[in-house]
Amino acid sequence: MIPADTRTGSGPRDGAPDLALDRAELTEAATETDALLTRLPAPGERSSEERAAAARSMDAARALRARFMDRHAEAVYDELTDGRTRHLRVAELARAAAVAFPGLVPGAERLAAERSRPQAAKEGHEIDQGIFFRGVLRSPLAGAHLIDAMLRPTPRALALLPDFTETGTADLGSVRLERTDDGVARLTMCRDDCLNAEDDRQVDDMETAVDLALLDPAVEVGLLRGGVMSHSRYRGRRVFSAGINLKSLHAGGISLDGFLLRRELGYIHKIVRGLRTGGEPAWRFPAAEKPWVAAVDAFAIGGGAQLLLVFDHVLAASDAFVSLPAAQEGIVPGAANLRLANAAGHRFARRMILDGRRVRATEPDARLLIDEVHESAELDLAVERAVARLRGPAVAANRHMLNLAAEPVDAFRHYMAEFALQQALRLHSADVLDKAGRFKGRAS
Known part of the structure; x- marks a missing residue:
């Protein structure tokens, strides 16, 4: 088992990217983080020390996710879309990624549980989706294909x-x-x-x-x-x-x-x-x-x-x-x-x-x-x-x-790549949670 601090410092190994090895390393890191979060109280009930431990573990796993997508975005996308022959919308793509690449994005059950909670009580698993979509949209091949898929009729x-x-x-x-x-x-x-x-x-x-x-x-x-x-x-x-x-x-x-x-x-x-x-x-x-x-x-x-x-x-x-x-x-x-x-x-x-x-x-x-x-x-x-x-x-x-x-389409693609992550981070930031909380019980 790879210690979290070792993963954060070294990242995926040097040399040519190896999808299978990096995939296994990512799954292991995500499993460790999941185990820690399961042992801890719910997010709103954690002590300052518990919140810090959760943040360290999630940050380490997210650093691996980001590097994984930097290395393998096109390979991941091609596997999910059968060599870009299938046009999956963003939600479909995320669901497929959760099954094919455990630990890369949250699965359907986790997302359903997360979305049943008020914003302030969430773990922030959508940030992992933001990392994933940033990687896809950064790729000229995968990103352009996803944009094309989203322009098709529902x-x-x-x-x-x-x-x-x-x-x-x-x-x-x-x-x-x-x-x-x-x-x-x-x-x-x-x-x-x-x-x-x-x-x-x-x-x-x-x-x-x-x-x-x-x-x-x-x-x-x-x-x-x-x-x-x-x-x-x-x-x-x-x-x-x-x-x-x-x-x-x-x-x-x-x-x-x-x-x-x-x-x-x-x-x-x-x-x-x-x-x-x-x-x-x-x-x-x-x-x-x-x-x-x-x-x-x-x-x-x-x-x-x-x-x-x-x-x-x-x-x-x-x-x-x-x-x-x-x-x-x-x-x-x-x-x-x-x-x-x-x-x-x-x-x-x-x-x-x-x-x-x-x-x-x-x-x-x-x-x-x-x-x-x-x-x-x-x-x-x-x-x-x-x-x-x-x-x-x-x-x-x-x-x-x-x-x-x-x-130009590429300018839009580059913007949306960064938007995917930055907006996910903003959704779970302390100031947004505080401001959104002021609207509890209001009609609009």
Whole structure:
């Protein structure tokens, strides 16, 4: 048995990487750590000495995981995907890795037990997933293949597609989708219980809706808007999005693979790149792309503001505002660090993300985020004019080239590799746990 301090100091042996030996060493280290954690009380009940012992053991195992993925990411990915012939989504890939490479990522039972606990009572096993996905996404071959896999339609969308193409409507729960006679797919976020704050459920519904809009040949343009709220403060008014659901975060309901990575690599990236359908010859167009319009009522906070950065045209009511309070929440605001800096400049991005600056729709700086501002009573008509302008036959090709120039796929892949780990670390940091705890019992 290899002592933890020896593993940390030396790491995998020198010379050519040996997958079998490194695999065995990783499994042994993970088994030792698991045995220690089993002997200790639950995380919230440990003494300072017990917390320190757990941290030392987990850090040693994680150092091995990181080095293992640095050495073997492509071999691991090829084994899990049969030489990149299977397209596994992030959650499927993590489940397969847990079975094929014991100790590399947490297994299904461990994750289920972890996700049943409040955030502050977790061990932080999703950090191990973050190490794994960082290694995969760093690889030009494995990372590009995973990104491609995440741009494919979800099984849920494919199952719902026949009914949607026939009826033009789909009620997905937290998102309603309607295709109107003018070729517009109208996505309405309708979580009136939480002002459209996102959680795993809404990410699933949003990706399904985006897939359906992109798959339906009768749809020419997508439109996203918040629905009418029943919340006491905004009763009877539309609201775009309050960002991440902090109540769900406190309760342990925000997952790395089902929310944070799926959201960025799934429906948001599909809005940017389109959908890999296999319908068009690959030489002609790699994906089914369509233009997208967003209309902001009341506010776009956090994740809501992140969404605006990928839309082709953004309108807002004159009393709306946009903010990215990432530093206050203690997490990384998705791909906003990449996209906001590209779109509005690094100084502006730092003011919004690091300082938490709130930008009102009528401010001059709002033009960096919003294309049109209208009085609330005039917004509906302005939205209709905007979607009509984006129905031109050359729009899709030009937005494809604009997005390629603004955000090359490799730049996005490199960003997401580091995001996978940094966001996992942030989820289990002391400041996030403290801030999320303040939302216990709140309605939103």
